Amino acid sequence: MSIKGKKTRIAVNGYGVIGKRVADAVMLQDDMELVGVADIATDWRTSAAGAKGITLFGATLDHAAAMREAGHEIAGVLDDLLAVSDIVVDCTPKRIAAQNVPRYREQGIKFIVHGGEKHEVTGHSFVADANYASAIGRDSTRVVSCNTTSIVRTLSTLKRAGLLKKARGTLLRRATDPWESHLGGIMNTLVPEADIPSHQGxxxxxxxxxxxxxxxxxxxxxxxxxxxxxxxxxxxxxxKEEVLQAFAASSRIVMIDAGAGLGALNSVKELMADMGRPHDNLYEVALWADMLKVQGDELFYAYMVDNQAIVIPETIDAIRALSGTVRDGAASIKKTNKALGVGDLPRQVTRQ
Incomplete structure (x- = not known):
């Protein structure tokens, strides 16, 4: 682990949808250093990393050779990257991260996996607002999925306000990640998840x-x-006002108004682009304040989840918790928010 006062050295394994966003976010933190990223791709995805000055590693010797043959400058293999890092954030595809865990344990490096893996892989699941303290000093944690992150953020906020009894939710899930929508997904149909409850609860x-x-x-x-x-x-x-005040207590829930023109997912994403957010990232839960209704002790609301971005600030906070460099969760959240611009949306379109 890094010496007190020094930057925590971070390795990112997998430079895909989440990995590239984690890498960008790490580079914005004044208490972290991105040592490098490891991957297997030889195409435009790793080219973008090299163009940003990120040090590239191949997942294996064979992958490193293929990447070099494709014209990439490669510093070594994953084991070389792990040897000079304090924490590895595994952003490889679902179920691959679990296969990497024995290697991390063997090398004695702390690690973070994401929601594609089961809770049992680390024995700890993480959302900064809810359980930062329980992750401090651990060897590993699992940052839960995008949908689960949003659920814990919103329900924990109501719970802290002394309002929550029970909650029932219906999720309309995007079919695939935008960058690979030409490769798969669904069209002209809806596909219900077979089990109730679905896995997010x-x-x-x-x-x-x-x-x-x-x-x-x-x-x-x-x-x-x-x-x-x-x-x-x-x-x-x-x-209604008491509920709005409860949600406003979370810096990672932004209350938007459909009446301000933000009545659909695409308009919210366009606002992120206009704000200059990298990759149009919406790190917050975007909850429609003017849609929210209260009838006695029943509350009804809807919100949007950016499946590619919401877990990024959580991952940064998880790094600080594992490293123990910031022991107060609220302080880490504030630091991460400032670095990523969380909460910087125009007042004209929010209920700040």
Whole structure:
């Protein structure tokens, strides 16, 4: 582990949808150093990393040779990268990360996996707002999926305000990541997830076992983001303003208005682009304030989840928790938010 006062040295394994965003985010932190990224690709994806000055490593000797043959400058292989790093963030495809864990343990390096892996891979699942303290000093953690992150963020906020009794949600899930929509996905159909509850509810309980939450999910033919609808039973009858104030207490929930022109997923993504966010990233849960309704002790609301971006600030906070460099979760969240521009949206379109 890095010496106190020195930057935490970070390796990123896998330079795909999440990996490239994690790498960018690490480079914005004043207490972290991106040592390099490891990958297997020989095409434009790794070319972009090299153009940014990121040091590239091949996953294996064969991959390194292929990458060099394709014209990439390669510094070594994954084991070389791990040897000079404090923490590795595994951003490889689902189920590949779990296969990499024995290597990380053998090398004695702390590691982070993401929501494509099971909770049992690390024995700890992470959302900064909910359980930062329990990750401090651990050898590993799992940053939960995009949808689970949004569920824990919103329900934990209501729980901290003393309002949450139980929650039931329906998720409209994007079909595939935008960059590979030409390779697969669905068209002219909807695909319901076969099990009720869908996996996101139990996954949220891996972060906070006290959450009374049930989810249902359906895959829809679009790639921009996920859309959630929630029905929540509160502990008591409240008015709408009290609920809005509860959500406003979380810096990673932004309340937007459809009446300001943000009535659909594409308009919110366009706002991110206009704000100059890298990759049009929406790090926050974008919750429609003017759609939110309260009837006695029942609450109804909807929000948008950027499946490519929401876990990025959580991953940065998880790095600090594992390294122990920032022991106060609120302080880490504030630091990450500032570096990434979380909460910088125009007041004209939000309820800040």
């Amino acid at each position: 139990p996954d949220a309980q891996s972060v906070d076992p006290d959450l009374d939450v049930v989810t249902m999910a359906v895959k829809v033919p679009e790639t921009l983001a996920h859309l959630h609808y929630w029905t929540v039973q509160l502990n008591r009858a409240v008015d």
